[in-house]
Amino acid sequence: MAKPVAKKEYTLSERIYLREILRGMRVTWRHFLFNVRASFRPEPHTIPTCWQYPEDRTREISPVFRGEHMLQLDEKGREKCIACGMCAKICPAKCITIKKGKRKEGEEDKYAAKTYSSSFEIDLLRCIFCGFCQETCPKEAIVLSQEFEMAKYTREECILDKPKLLANYQKAKEEGKLRPPRKKVPVVPAPPKPEAGEEPEGAEVKKAKAAAVGKAKAKKKPVAKKKAAEKEEGAEKEE
């Protein structure tokens, strides 16, 4: 049901519109005068809605801002990336290219796992900064930093290779702008193994738990009353 629009009968002076124009112009004139006066005052931010960006960098950036990528190191200074290729696979813009390398003897202080990425390229010209790569990364190796000044002079500069990605990490670390570690996803205890007689029930429990995990973030109702939940969902759809 659409809400009925309250129609107002316009008076004659409103329909002629000229007086209304003048009233509107009074409003803009007041703003104009106020802002012109404010702009002659010496303080910064005299006009509060604007940040004078290149000079004034005091604006805080959200810690979950999705900027230029970086490859994180663990606390021992080893590369976290295991070159599993999940980020490259999930990337909707297909901008990540990874080559896998195997850790040799004596490289344990360099790479955290048995495999590592021998080359890791991100094409910033293709990237859409969706952040899927950092969400899917099992080791929290690839992360988007708060760096947003990515203008470059050549196309070649726009392709991030491994040294650049690591340099981004060092820079973010020095500036203390590292992203807080990811919250742990609640692990659902493995369902009891279905016994021969109780199979259907076991399957149901499994389903219910899967649903519970999926909806854990959205704070969904207990799934025991499945029918009620279904009803609610139906109601949502109707809306």
Next chain:
Amino acid sequence: MDDWLIAIIKVVCIWVWVLLIAVVMTWVERRGAGMMQDRPGPNRAGPFGLFQPIADGIKLFTKEEIIPLKAQKYLYILGPLLFSLPAFSAYAVVPFGDKIILGGKEIILQVSDVNIGFLFILAIGSMAVYGVILGGWGSTNKYSILGGLRSTAQMVSYEVPLGLALLAVVFVYGTFSLREISLAQQGTFLGILPNWGIFKQPLGFILFIVASYAEANRVPFDLPEAESEIVAGYHTEYGSMRLGLYLFGEYVNLVTISGVIVALYFGSWHIPYIDLGAYLGPVLWGIVSFCIFFLKVSFFLWLFVWVRWTLPRFRYDQVMGLGWRALIPLALFNIFITALFIQLTV
């Protein structure tokens, strides 16, 4: 020979002057918009961002020229030319001041005082429709064509009330020449009011200013380029200096329209109640009259900006309804009243 030289100097000077106003207007527009919307506007280039138009000009000139693959090449190129040429020639009959006497020669501050006067402006101004419609059609883009169609309908419709409003002015002054109309506005009217056109044609002035806003495709009648509906209308596909010509022609049109409004309705270079020309020397009076005219014009230029950032856009049927159902009957009524008064008083 001397006359030719004077004519050429006048053409060049007034051309440069109008271009200069148009350039500064782009800055005024953007800066004024910022101030009205609680933000500073362009303030990077030079003091107060005053060099912003120069930066814009350099950018437009040095940009790569692109002709869309499916565009009809000749029409596409012809569009901006046909739009800007009338804009650059229409102000030829606008007086920019009274006369100035230099070296015993009397020079009127106007490119040419032709006897058809503002008929010339109407004739040349309506040529601009071709620029818009050809640009829109030649781009082979749905938004461009929509914008072109809208502007054609709008400009053709609003030329009627515009012409009718001007006709009443001709009734009052008995001449088309803007200079003669300006000269006739000296002194007082009914003993109290300054002898300005607005006091003789109050309704005509409102009709004229509304219709001229529509002719200039300005807010609230900016349907040909309605950003939120059809991207940029007829100049969607244009880039580099071709786009620049469109945008620039618009500002030059504003100068012309403001000049015509001042010359017809606001007493040109006259100040109410005082005839400065009698007190000042011929050279000084020439300069002062030029300045007075410019001040009045700049007020109307500012009004264009002011209205633009105040009003929302009309819906298309509202624009057409206003043009045909309100303005044209009112303009005819205005003519009737004017004719009646003249008949009774003469």
